[in-house]
Amino acid sequence: MNVTHSAHDHDGTHDPAELLSWYNISEDDLAILHKHRGLFLDKIEVMKDRWHDWLRQLPDYEYYFSDPSVIEHVLSQHDRYWELFFTGVVDDTYFAHRRTVGQTHARIGLSMTSYHGGMNAFHGYAIDILKEASLPSEEHIHVADAFVKLMHLDTAIVVDTYNQMVTETITAQTRSLMEMATPVTEIWSGILLLPLVGIIDSERSREIMNATLAKISQTQARMFILDISGVGVVDTAVANHLIKITRATRLMGCESIISGVSPAIAQTIVELGIDVGKVKTTATMMDALGGAFRRLGKEIRDL
Amino acid sequence: MESKDTLRIPIQLSQGCAVASIQIDLTTGILEQFRHDLLRFIDEKGATGVILDLSGVELMDLEDFEEIRMTMHMARLLGSETILCGLRPGVVAALMDLGADTDDILASFNLDEAFQNMQEVTRTKRYADQDEAQSADNKEEEGAGDPFAD
Numbered sequence: 001m002n003v004t005h006s007a008h009d010h011d012g013t014h015d016p017a018e019l020l021s022w023y024n025i026s027e028d029d030l031a032i033l034h035k036h037r038g039l040f041l042d043k044i045e046v047m048k049d050r051w052h053d054w055l056r057q058l059p060d061y062e063y064y065f066s067d068p069s070v071i072e073h074v075l076s077q078h079d080r081y082w083e084l085f086f087t088g089v090v091d092d093t094y095f096a097h098r099r100t101v102g103q104t105h106a107r108i109g110l111s112m113t114s115y116h117g118g119m120n121a122f123h124g125y126a127i128d129i130l131k132e133a134s135l136p137s138e139e140h141i142h143v144a145d146a147f148v149k150l151m152h153l154d155t156a157i158v159v160d161t162y163n164q165m166v167t168e169t170i171t172a173q174t175r176s177l178m179e180m181a182t183p184v185t186e187i188w189s190g191i192l193l194l195p196l197v198g199i200i201d202s203e204r205s206r207e208i209m210n211a212t213l214a215k216i217s218q219t220q221a222r223m224f225i226l227d228i229s230g231v232g233v234v235d236t237a238v239a240n241h242l243i244k245i246t247r248a249t250r251l252m253g254c255e256s257i258i259s260g261v262s263p264a265i266a267q268t269i270v271e272l273g274i275d276v277g278k279v280k281t282t283a284t285m286m287d288a289l290g291g292a293f294r295r296l297g298k299e300i301r302d303l
Numbered sequence: 304m305e306s307k308d309t310l311r312i313p314i315q316l317s318q319g320c321a322v323a324s325i326q327i328d329l330t331t332g333i334l335e336q337f338r339h340d341l342l343r344f345i346d347e348k349g350a351t352g353v354i355l356d357l358s359g360v361e362l363m364d365l366e367d368f369e370e371i372r373m374t375m376h377m378a379r380l381l382g383s384e385t386i387l388c389g390l391r392p393g394v395v396a397a398l399m400d401l402g403a404d405t406d407d408i409l410a411s412f413n414l415d416e417a418f419q420n421m422q423e424v425t426r427t428k429r430y431a432d433q434d435e436a437q438s439a440d441n442k443e444e445e446g447a448g449d450p451f452a453d
């Protein structure tokens with residue numbers, strides 16, 4: 001079956017030919033940039049100086065570029081950047097370089113606003129150079145047009161890579177958070193405790209259920225205390241997840257108590273008309289623990 | 304279609320309870336046969352409760368579960384409460400995902416606890432029956448003065 005080929009690969013990167021056609025960049029465009037490369041590359045030092053001046057007035061300048069070696073490195077990177085820009089060839093090497101630029105920006109956490117500003121500044125310098133060169137008007141327009149299109153393509157790759165890196169970071173953080181967040185503990189023989197903190201969605205609730213059921217099977221616990229005092233929002237969905245967990249534990253012969261129900265949560269539950277069924281609830285974890293001990297025929301008393 | 308002599312789930316009497324241990328893959332045929340066998344067993348042996356050991360079941364779909372639940376309801380009509388035991392974590396999680404209605408189900412961790420809980424269930428049931436009988440007696444007494452009574 002011949003499906004329209006997507007420019008997105010599995011890792012979210014693009015195919016050079018495809019992107020060139022998206023940005024309407026022809027061989028002619030690349031060729032004319034290459035033809036006039038001397039105009040720009042000869043004045044690269046001037047452009048870099050002007051750009052450095054521009055950079056200095058950025059609010060984050062002190063934070064990112066206080067070290068002179070850093071700014072030196074950044075400026076030297078521009079040689080490579082603009083050299084590639086005017087080679088007249090946009091291939092995998094070109095793409096790989098632009099992606100590295102995006103990754104670097106993402107890693108140091110430089111905002112995309114600053115990046116766009118920097119590109120915009122360079123665009124201005126290039127136009128100035130072009131004006132001084134006084135080319136025939138048709139050629140002038142062609143070069144300016146090609147310059148803008150290729151610059152936009154560069155920006156697209158960098159932004160794409162930047163986003164991809166940020167998304168990856170968030171995904172990794174979410175995963176590690178999930179793993180940390182379900183410490184089902186046996187606090188007494190036959191009693192499990194799980195203090196819940198944070199947001200409960202369906203994936204998290206499944207995670208909690210699996211961890212709890214595994215622990216019950218392992219410890220043969222008969223009481224399970226689910227403390228929700230750390231749960232920010234309890235709405236219909238969250239309440240249903242919690243009820244589902246208590247139902248599941250009951251099927252394994254383990255009774256659940258939901259503790260830490262605040263007045264606000266109690267109010268929400270009733271106002272939303274949520275049927276909590278047979279689920280036992282208590283305001284404090286102390287009450288829940290007392291109840292669990294009583295249920296197991298134990299009591300705590302002063303010596 | 305299952306043949307007449309499908310695999311059967313053995314049922315035995317222990318401490319007055321019908322105890323069945325399911326150690327085979329469930330099919331509708333097996334469960335139908337089991338329902339038939341169980342109800343007859345309760346009727347013939349006068350079992351006071353049913354304990355269903357599901358520790359050997361690795362897979363259960365909603366249909367199997369509903370079949371078991373229906374069997375439990377029928378046993379209740381014959382006066383026997385059912386306690387499930389030994390449900391595996393994976394089976395429970397799957398049932399929850401499928402949205403099974405488990406509110407009226409009694410379950411225990413293993414066979415030992417099921418017997419313990421069964422004692423409690425039958426005891427409270429007996430008290431409830433006595434209370435009911437008593438209140439029925441009271442009604443009769445009250446009924447004596449009721450002009451509308453027969």
